[in-house]
Amino acid sequence: MPLHLATAAALPQGPADVVLILPAGTKTLPSEAPELPEAALTYANAQLAADEKLFAVNLYTHRVYVVVAADKKTADLSAEQLRRSGNQLHAKLKAARVKELHILNLTADKQAALSLAEGLYLTAYQFEGYKTDEKSKKAPELFRVALVNEEETKVRELENLLLGVTLARDLVNMPQNKLTATMFAEQMAAAGEDAGYHTEILDQARIEALRMGGLLAVNQGSPEPPTFTIMEWKPEGARNEKPFVLVGKGVVFDTGGLSLKPTPASMDMMKCDMAGAAAMTGVMYALAKNQVPLHVIALVPATDNRPGGPAYAPGDVLTMHSGLTVEVLNTDAEGRLILADALHFAKKYEPQLVIDAATLTGSAARAIGKEGIVAMGTADEDVMRELAAAGRRTHERIVEFPLWDEYAEHIKSDIADINNLGKAEAGAISAGKFLERFTEGYPWIHLDIAGPAFLTAPDSYRGKNGTGTAVRLLYSFLTSRL
Numbered sequence: 001m002p003l004h005l006a007t008a009a010a011l012p013q014g015p016a017d018v019v020l021i022l023p024a025g026t027k028t029l030p031s032e033a034p035e036l037p038e039a040a041l042t043y044a045n046a047q048l049a050a051d052e053k054l055f056a057v058n059l060y061t062h063r064v065y066v067v068v069a070a071d072k073k074t075a076d077l078s079a080e081q082l083r084r085s086g087n088q089l090h091a092k093l094k095a096a097r098v099k100e101l102h103i104l105n106l107t108a109d110k111q112a113a114l115s116l117a118e119g120l121y122l123t124a125y126q127f128e129g130y131k132t133d134e135k136s137k138k139a140p141e142l143f144r145v146a147l148v149n150e151e152e153t154k155v156r157e158l159e160n161l162l163l164g165v166t167l168a169r170d171l172v173n174m175p176q177n178k179l180t181a182t183m184f185a186e187q188m189a190a191a192g193e194d195a196g197y198h199t200e201i202l203d204q205a206r207i208e209a210l211r212m213g214g215l216l217a218v219n220q221g222s223p224e225p226p227t228f229t230i231m232e233w234k235p236e237g238a239r240n241e242k243p244f245v246l247v248g249k250g251v252v253f254d255t256g257g258l259s260l261k262p263t264p265a266s267m268d269m270m271k272c273d274m275a276g277a278a279a280m281t282g283v284m285y286a287l288a289k290n291q292v293p294l295h296v297i298a299l300v301p302a303t304d305n306r307p308g309g310p311a312y313a314p315g316d317v318l319t320m321h322s323g324l325t326v327e328v329l330n331t332d333a334e335g336r337l338i339l340a341d342a343l344h345f346a347k348k349y350e351p352q353l354v355i356d357a358a359t360l361t362g363s364a365a366r367a368i369g370k371e372g373i374v375a376m377g378t379a380d381e382d383v384m385r386e387l388a389a390a391g392r393r394t395h396e397r398i399v400e401f402p403l404w405d406e407y408a409e410h411i412k413s414d415i416a417d418i419n420n421l422g423k424a425e426a427g428a429i430s431a432g433k434f435l436e437r438f439t440e441g442y443p444w445i446h447l448d449i450a451g452p453a454f455l456t457a458p459d460s461y462r463g464k465n466g467t468g469t470a471v472r473l474l475y476s477f478l479t480s481r482l
Contacts, residue, residue: 122162191285255270361428
């Protein structure tokens, strides 16, 4: 059960676990802090004088936790440090078996309590999983965090956004036998029923009628049918005349097909290859939950990629939804094939902007690691700047790669319009260059989230396994367009 965020007009009168956020450089507890016994006050001031940034004062009936804000170069970096402090604080709360916590912000930064709560919430995430023992099924101790003197609308908005991140994480963490393409579509529809957006699921017959050659080819080796899910949030009074369209790669499991992946540290993690689609589902959920007045559509082509009987093979030539032909050089370059059909399909909506997200290339992960997202596209420079600013606000930072004309040479084919595999160098860019061929008629941004989408070791509040990367980034970016 997710952690619940709430508001409070004041601290409780009796004993209550409290965390105080103090300004950077604080050396003694301010007068606004709750009154402490003399010995406890002496201890707290000694910790502050020693430049401790996070500590607890144990009063036996309750605890007072102190977090000192960091003096960073920018407000965005200060907010990120508070999220990380939330991660560190969570460990102390868990050890003390705290059930309910109040956050009191004593800094001039009006976002400080929200940032700390964000880090706490994301750290507290647990995937329910499939263990059967009672200990594993036991709910976490901490169930409620109340922010004192904070606007309820802001707290509700944050919680709904973080529920979107949680949804994305859950979807990524589900194994393929619990999340086939059909099951994934059903999960998206269920999220829509809860949040209020509309869902339409296209089955194999309709996909065939649309001649989505990329999606159908990748699906050929699978015993499970593909799906193409359309999620739409169109509230009354939407402020954009043309919709934003989000496209997510939904490969629910990727063996590599006939170009089979090795298992260790590769195929064994490939349940995460639908993280782009999961992120777009999380964004749609948050937008609808928060009644954001924007018209947004999300498209998710979904299938697994297997080497079964009639599987597509290196050397095959596919005819895509757009009519372009593609020579397959590697069946493990499948994500761009299903995205290409969805990107061309997006043209029918006459979109203001299309953004896709995908765990597309190992090249992107090798280039910038788990610390950032590779971005490229045809959108105007001011749009890319706004996306980069959203990345800094959420610390889901982007690094823009070029899409120079010369990179088109990397995907030239002798027998088809293009091939699906570039050269050894600039692999993330040639994948983007491939997608660009299917985006004529509208501005477009491609996000390669291969590095940060799924982590094999804990990383602060992002945790381990599915991270929900790009949900907060895209929500921040879209809401900044209001």
